[in-house]
Amino acid sequence: MKAALLTDYAGPEVxxxxxxxxxxxxxxxxxxxxxxxxxxxxxxxxxxxxxxxxPPLPFIPGKTIVGRVLDARGAAAPARGARVIAHxxxxxxxxxVALPAAACLPVPQGIGAADAAALGLNYQTAHxxxxxRGGLAAGENVLVLGASGAVGAAxxxxxxxxxxxxxxxxxxxxxxxxxxxxxGADAALRLDQGAELREQVAAATGGRGVDVVIxxxxxxxxxxxxxxxxxxxxxxxxxFAAGEIPxxxxxxLLVKNVGVLGLNWADHRDREPARVAAAQAAIFALFLExxxxxxxxxxxxxxxxAEALGLVARGGLPGRVLLEG
Ligand SMILES: NC(=O)c1ccc[n+]([C@@H]2O[C@H](COP(=O)([O-])OP(=O)(O)OC[C@H]3O[C@@H](n4cnc5c(N)ncnc54)[C@H](OP(=O)(O)O)[C@@H]3O)[C@@H](O)[C@H]2O)c1
Numbered sequence: 279m280k281a282a283l284l285t286d287y288a289g290p291e292v293x294x295x296x297x298x299x300x301x302x303x304x305x306x307x308x309x310x311x312x313x314x315x316x317x318x319x320x321x322x323x324x325x326x327x328x329x330x331x332x333p334p335l336p337f338i339p340g341k342t343i344v345g346r347v348l349d350a351r352g353a354a355a356p357a358r359g360a361r362v363i364a365h366x367x368x369x370x371x372x373x374x375v376a377l378p379a380a381a382c383l384p385v386p387q388g389i390g391a392a393d394a395a396a397l398g399l400n401y402q403t404a405h406x407x408x409x410x411r412g413g414l415a416a417g418e419n420v421l422v423l424g425a426s427g428a429v430g431a432a433x434x435x436x437x438x439x440x441x442x443x444x445x446x447x448x449x450x451x452x453x454x455x456x457x458x459x460x461x462g463a464d465a466a467l468r469l470d471q472g473a474e475l476r477e478q479v480a481a482a483t484g485g486r487g488v489d490v491v492i493x494x495x496x497x498x499x500x501x502x503x504x505x506x507x508x509x510x511x512x513x514x515x516x517x518f519a520a521g522e523i524p525x526x527x528x529x530x531l532l533v534k535n536v537g538v539l540g541l542n543w544a545d546h547r548d549r550e551p552a553r554v555a556a557a558q559a560a561i562f563a564l565f566l567e568x569x570x571x572x573x574x575x576x577x578x579x580x581x582x583x584a585e586a587l588g589l590v591a592r593g594g595l596p597g598r599v600l601l602e603g
Contacts, residue, residue: 281372282583285336287327290587293339295580301376306352308379310345310362312580312603313391315370318342318399318428319519322591324368333368339587340370342398344391345603347382348374355379363394363558365402365547371583371601380551383558388566396572396598397561403543404432405557407492407514408440411541416441418489421479421506423499424519425463426454428598433492434461435570436561442490446482448475448499457573457596469499479506487511495520501527507536515540519593573597 283296303309318341323329325339347360356362362382369375385394407429408414420437424430425447437445447458448469455466467478479488487508493500496518504513504526515538526538547554564570575597578586586599 279373280580281338282340282580283336284325284339287325287332287335289326290322290584290591293325293584293587295583298372301374303349303351303376306354306379307376308347308351308355308362308382309349310343310364310375310377310382311348312343312345312373312375313361314344314395314603315340315601316342316395316398316400317583317586317590317599317601319517319590319593320399322587325587326591331367338369338372339583340368340372340601341366342395343370343375344385344395344398345375350379352379356382356384361385361391361394363398365398365554367544371580373580373603383555386562386566389562392574392577392600392602393565393572394562395600396574397565397570399543400428400432400598401436401561401570401572402547402554402557403429403516403541404436404492405440405561406543406546407516407541408433408436408442408490409557410546410553411539412490412492412512412514414440414442414490417443419444419446419483419486419508420490420492421446421448421467421488421503422463422492423448423469423503424494425449425458425461425466426451427494427519429494429516430492431457431461431573434458434463436564438462439564439569444483444488446479446488448495448503453596461571469495475499475502476505483508490514492516496524497521498524500524504530504534504536504538507534509535512537512539574600576600577602
C-alpha cells in the first residue's frame with residue numbers, strides 16, 4: 279500500500295509517496311481503507327519539526343483519517359464496511375491504517391467522507407475550547423480571534439449551538455469579515471488597522487465585554503483580548519499563529535477577576551476518549567441539522583500530500599485542504 283512518508287524534519291517538500299507493507303491489525307484493532315483526511319496547520323508544524331512532539335523518523339504524518347473498516351479483530355470492533363473517523367497522533371496519510379477499534383468513531387449515514395474529515399480536528403478543538411475549557415454557559419458572549427482560520431471558523435459556527443448569545447469574530451480583511459458573518463458572527467472586528475479591540479468589543483456588547491475569548495493567535499493580541507473580558511471571563515489559549523508566545527501579567531487577572539486557560543486537545547484525545555467521542559457525535563449531529571458548514575477549499579489525491587501540506591503551511595487559504603483516496 280502507498281503512504282506519504284516523512285524521512286527528515288525539513289518541511290512538506292521532502293515528503294515522498296512510498297510503497298510500504300500492508301498493515302496487519304492485531305487483536306482489538308481494525309484495518310481502515312483510506313477515504314479522506316484533512317490537512318491541518320498542526321500537521322504542517324509536525325513535518326517541519328516545530329510541533330510539541332516529534333515522532334521518530336521515518337513516519338507517516340496526518341492526525342485524522344476517515345475510512346471504511348476493511349477488517350476487524352475483536353468483539354468490540356465496528357462492522358466491516360462501516361465508515362468511521364479516527365483521531366491519531368500521526369499515521370493518517372496512508373491507503374490503509376491499522377489502529378485500535380476504540381479509536382474509531384462512527385460517521386452517521388448522510389455524511390460523506392470529505393465532510394466527515396473536515397468536521398474532525400478543528401471542530402473538536404473548537405468544541406473543547408468553548409465548552410470544556412472555556413466553560414461557555416447559555417447567554418454568554420464569545421469573541422473568536424483568528425476567525426478566518428480553521429479553528430476560528432469552527433469556533434464561530436459552534437459558539438451559538440453551544441449556547442452563546444453574541445458571537446464576535448476577530449479578523450483582518452474584508453473577505454474574512456464576510457466569511458465570518460456567513461459563519462454566524464454577529465459582528466466582525468478588525469484586529470489590524472490599529473483599531474482598539476476593547477472599544478470594538480464594548481460597542482458590540484453594549485459595554486459588557488465578552489465572557490469567553492478563543493485565542494489561536496497569541497502575540498500582542500492576547501493582551502488586547504484579555505482587556506475585552508467581562509468580569510469572571512475566560513480566555514482560552516489555543517495557539518500562537520500570530521507569532522510570539524505572550525507573557526501574561528497575573529495582576530491583571532486578579533484585578534479584573536478573569537482567567538486564562540490552556541487547551542491541548544490531543545491531551546483530551548489521549549486521556550478522555552469518551553469525551554472526544556461525545557463531542558464528535560455532537561458535531562456530526564449539528565452538521566446533519568444544517569448548523570455547521572465546513573468550508574472545503576481544495577481536494578487533492580493522497581499522492582499530493584506534500585503539495586497539500588505546503589498549501590496549509592503557507593496559510594491564507596479561504597477553506598480547508600483535504601486528501602482523498
Ligand atoms: N491547542 C490545540 O489543541 C490546537 C489544536 C489545533 C490547532 N492549534 C493551533 O491553533 C492555531 C491556529 O490553527 P488554525 O488551524 O486555525 O490555523 P490557520 O487555519 O492557518 O489560521 C490562522 C489564523 O491566524 C490568523 N493570523 C495569522 N497571523 C495573524 C496576525 N499577525 N494577526 C492576526 N491574525 C493572524 C489568520 O488570519 P488571515 O486569514 O487573515 O491570514 C488565520 O485566521 C495554530 O497555532 C495551531 O497550531 C491548537
